[in-house]
Each structure stands twice: as C-alpha cells, then as structure tokens.
Amino acid sequence: MESVEWGLMAARTQFAVTISFHIVLAAFSIGLANFLLVLEALWLWRRQQVYLDIYHYWLKIFALNVAIGTASGLMLEYQFGLNWSRLSTQAGEILGPLMFYEVMAAFFLEAGFLGIMLFGMKKVGPGLHLFATGAVAVGSIISAFWILSANSWMHTPRGFSIGADGRFLAQDWWAIIFNPSFPYRLTHMLLATFLATAVLIAGASAWQLLRDPTNLRARVQFSMALWTVAILAPVQIAVGDLHGENTLKFQPQKVAAMEGAWTRPAPGAGEPLRLFAWPDMAERRNHFELAIPRIASLYLRHDLSSTIKPLTEFAHQDIPPVAVVFWAFRVMVGLGLLMLALGITSLVLRCQNRLYNARGMLRCCVLMAPAGFMAMISGWVVTEVGRQPFTVYGLLRTADSASAVSSDQVIGSTLTILFFYLVVFGIGLSVLLRILRQPARTGEQGPQPTLPDEIRRS
C-alpha cells in the first residue's frame, strides 16, 4: 500500500512538473506570438524601422521558446497514457478528440508557418510574412481553446453518458466542448498569457532603460508592455472574479478551500477575508487566523452577509488539500494586485511625462518581471489541486486514474525528468537572459539571418 501511494504521488508530481514547465513556455509563446503580430502589423502600417527592430529582437527569443515548448508539449501528449492510463481508458473517448483537434487545427498551423515566420522574411516578402506571423499567433490561440476545453471538461463534465463498462461516452460534442467552466477558464488563461508576457517584456525593457534611458526601442516596447498591463490587469481581476463565481457554482469545495472556510460563520456575520491562516486538515480548522470580517461575502456574493458552504459540510474524503489551495490563491491574487498597481503607476507616470526616467518604477518592473508567470502557475495550482481528489470532477478519483506501472519506474522517471528539466530550463533561461541583457539595436537581425542566403534554389 505504502509503495502504491508513493507511486501515485510520484505520478502526480511528474504531471505537475511537466505541465508547469510547459505552461510557462506555451503561455509565453501565445503572448509573444500575438505581441509579434502587433509589432509586424505596426511596422507595415507606419513603416517605422523601430517596430521591425523590436520584432526581430523578440523573434529570436520566440524561436528558442517555441523549440523547447514543442518538445515539452510532446511529453504532455503522452503523460495521460504513461501515468494515467486508467483515466485514458475511462475518458479517452472524450479527452482524446479534443486533443486530436488541438493538434490538427492548431499545432500544424503553428508549426507549418513557424519556419517562414522565423527565417522567411527575405523569401516570401512582408505581406505573406505577416500572414505567417498571423497564422502562428492564431494557431497558438486555437491550441489554447482546445486544450482548455479538455481541461475544463474534467472540471465540469457535460454532454456524456456512462457506458456499461463504466467508460465515459460522448453524447453531445457541443456540450462537451462548451462545458460550463470553459468560457471563464479560456478567457482567464488567455488574459493571463498576455499579461504575463507583457510584465516580462516590461521587466526586460526596464533593465535596458536603467542602463540607457534614451534607447528608443527599449522605450517603445516598455510603453507597449505597460499599456497592456494597465488595460489587462483590471480586466483580468474582473474576469477572475467571474471565474470564481462559476467555480462557486460548480465546485463549491474548491472555493471553500481557497477561502479556508471550515465552518459557517454566525448568521448575518458574513464570510470573512482570511489574510493569513494555517489550515489543518486533521483538526479541520485554521491556526493563526487573521481575517477581515465580511469582505469575502463582498467579493463572493456581492453583499455583506451571505456565506458559502464550508469545508466541514462536505464529506471529508471529497475535499482537496486545503493549505496548498489556500496559499496558492493568495499568491495569485497578491501578484495580481501588484500587477494592477504597476499598471496604475505607469498611467500616472505617463501623465507626468516621466515613464522612462522614474528609476524606482524601472527597478520595480525588473523585480516584477516573472510575476505574471508566477501568478499563472499559482492559479493552476489553485484550480488543479482544488479539483482533488478527483481527475474528472465528482466522477473519477485520482487514485483510480493511475497506470499499472511499477512505483519504482514512476519514481525513477519522475526524478530523472525533474533533474533533466531543471538542467534544460536552466540553460534555456541563461541563454534567454544573455540575449535580454543586450538591448535591441538599429537594424536588429532575426534568428539565423544568413539562412535565407544559405538555402536557395540554384
């Protein structure tokens, strides 16, 4: 029994590791692809060299990012069979087609035009090249559509029947794809990719501006990134609130865990916002609780006295690990508020005409560079750990989803993958930082600038 539990834990860790790294890469790809599309369109529209220079600069980073992203995504496509084969047997008929459509509609579109986008400017000309960039950007969004649909179905399964052998059978594809949590999750995640990318670009540009405040390219990209943050951060908070309401409706124990709400407050007292607490699964209560009364009622129920169904009113074997969900949620919201503050500050500084010279703000931007991605990972922890102990919410338990693989193999491979990913991503990050240290120059070159001359029909 002991070894089985270790095996299950290792399998979950392996999924967590492979998906966390992949989410960052995939999200950065989505964000960058769309940023690049805007840059190239601006270049063609206004005919200013500065946009092309910035385009080429970030294109190099995009190339490296997508290369590892494709390879790490490959690993994920097979994770469902490697470690979760019983989930695949049970739900493969529903999850498989969504992933299949992701590959056909999105990955091929991205991969097919990627070569042209990276190396083909001289070969196909600006018009067709813009089309290629657009295809890659649209492809990245379509891929988010399908994979988040599959993910959302596991949270809020709809449109299925259960066969005689206990497997999920597809009944209504429309209901499966547009399941109740999908629109919220998709919007929240897409905004997160744009926001995280913008915060990272702002950070890198701030670093470059601290060294040379007159650098035009650093200024332009800094300004674009901060406009994005200023507009999207408040929108994201509003969408997050809607997503939370949706979760409250369909996965109430997740929200109870996010709030650390073990028992119902006295009637009329409302749900407090717990700023700090140490949730204890065994005693079913919080230690060291520090809370502001009624505030949670305000953002959960939009009044001052309503409460939510607390954790002790659910069967104990059906609630997620509360501490992880509770803290990950606070990290996400905290970082979200910081990004909101960053956006507002940028607007104020812009009005005062000192956006590029306020060194304090520039330093804050550098420190905040990874904040968007950290918030994104925290958000995933909230939603995914919050779904436990189920893989298909309410219907299939995680313990009943795993493969019949020996725990030794699972533990060994998980450790190998973890070590390997740390090395690979360490190298990737160091190359990335090396590129980002050098600001974009006039006449900046894309990746492999000589390639079009090296390959030609004689």
Add this chain to the structure above:
Amino acid sequence: MEGDVIILLSAAALAFSVLSYVLLDGTDLGVGILLGLTPSPDRRRAMAVSILPIWDANETWLVLGGGGLLALFPLAYAVLLPALYVPFIAMFLALIVRAMALEFRDYTDKAHIKRRIDALHLCASVIAGGCQGAALGTLVQGVSIQNGEFTGTGWEWFSPFALYCASVLVVGYAWLGACWLYWRTEAALQQAARCQAKILSVATLVLMTALLIWTSTLNLNYAQRLSSHVVEYTTVGVGLTAFVAFWMSFRARSDVLPLICALSLFVLGFALMVITLFPFIVPPNLTLKAAASSATSQKFMLVGFALLMPVTFFYNTFGFRVFSGKIHSTKVRLLE
C-alpha cells in the same frame, strides 16, 4: 458493417500519422546522427541549416500520433504507454535535447562548445531513434494484457528482438539522413553524403531482411502472414526495385531520387509491419475493434481529419517549398 469501416478508416488515419512521423522526423534524426559524426564545422552548420526550418513541423506528427491513439483507440493507448514507459520517457527527453541542440548551437561562438552541442545532438538522435525502434519491437513481440490493463514488468523492451529493432531503425534513419543531405547539399559535402548513403543502404537492407526473418519466427501467425505468396512476391519485388533504383538514381539529374527510393523502402517496411499485426493493434490479444472508441467519437475525428488534413498538407508543402534548394555554406559569417 459501417462500424467496421469507421474503425478501418480510423486505423488508416493513425497509421498515416505514425508513418508520416517516421518518414519526416526520421530523416531529421538521421541528419542529427550524421551531423554529430562530421568533423568539419562548416559542414555541420550546413547540415543543421537544412533541417532548421522544418524539424518542428515534422515532430508535430508524433503529437498527432499521440492524440490520435488516445482519441481513436483509447484502450491501446492505455496499455501501450505503460508497457513502453521507459523507452518513451527516454525518447521525449532525447527529443528535448535535440530541439535545444539544434536551436541553441548558433548562440555560442566557441568552436569547442559547438562541437559538444553537436555531440549531444548525435546522442539525442540515436536515443530517440533507438527508443522508437525498441518501442516498435516491443509492440511486435506482444504485450501482456489483462482486463484492459498492462500486466508485464515494463522491461520487455530490453529483449534481444526489441533492441535489434532499435539498431535497425537507427541505421535506417541515418540512411534517410544521408539521402536527405545528398539532395540538399553540394560539392564535397554532397560527395560524402553519397558515400554514406551507399554504405548505409546496404547495412539497412541486410538488417531489415534479417528483421523480417526474425519476425516470422516469433509466432505462427506472423510466419503465415509473411510467408503468403502475395506478401512474399510483393516484398521481394518492391524491395529489390527500390534498392536497384536507389543505386541507379545517383546517375540521374535529380538529386532527390535516392531519398525517394529510401523512403519507399521505409514505407514497405511499415506496410509489412501493419500486415503482420492486422487485425491486432496490440498483439497478441487486443484487436483494433476491441480497442476502438465509440463510433460517435471516431466519426467526430474522421470528419476533422478529412477536412483539415488537406489544408495541413497544403501549407506544410508550402513551408517545405519556401526553404527548398541547395545549402550554400557562407564562409563569411562562421566564426569557427
């Protein structure tokens, strides 16, 4: 009856994805192997350039194969991956290294680091190709299943047969790589590729023939399937034609012909595997029919496949065409 047709079409779609992957990315892995074995930095650069714009699209077929297997034959997906646990994870890690080695190599100016990166590229390509071969070998030798779950030890791929398959595929991939380079390069590099392609063609043919004989001794069904006259004659006929055409094609004006001949031998090998296994998807017990998802799911995907594949095919071809032509190494830029 209609259900059977849908299952067959699904199997064909899946086989098409896997075969496309083997042909396309197999060639890239072959180039990776040869690249790692080439001493000259200029030549290594030319070899890397030849696959740089397209490897990503080629690898996508493997993602399609994974999604397709899960969607179309979920039971096969659920037993095959646990059975091939170690080789698959090793393959994915190797493919990550390959991706990095290829995309990151030109971010260093130091010749010795570049050499090490290319050596890593070689190792990754050999491991990825070897794992794919071992996986196919493990599949062919049979996977033990009970109640829809894999019941083996997970070390079945460490058998003489599976490891032999690994070596066949690695040598075969290297052959495809050499043919690719013969097509895409010129002058001395092309001469070297011609020489490699010729040696590797003989090696591949011998290894593949021995594999065929070995496979037919694995069990009676395989022996019967492979020794039927139709199969025998077609195999010998097509195989010899492709092989002879390969040797003659070096005299032709078009440099792509040797690659086409080599690829057609691979298609023959793949077809023989399918013929041997049919109607099983995971021998000795799991048939295509038993592993298939419901007709609703399969139809939903086949419609998408029929609509989107031609489009995919169109822009992939376009992507290939944009970067077609010979590689001319530019001495100017190389700092080595």
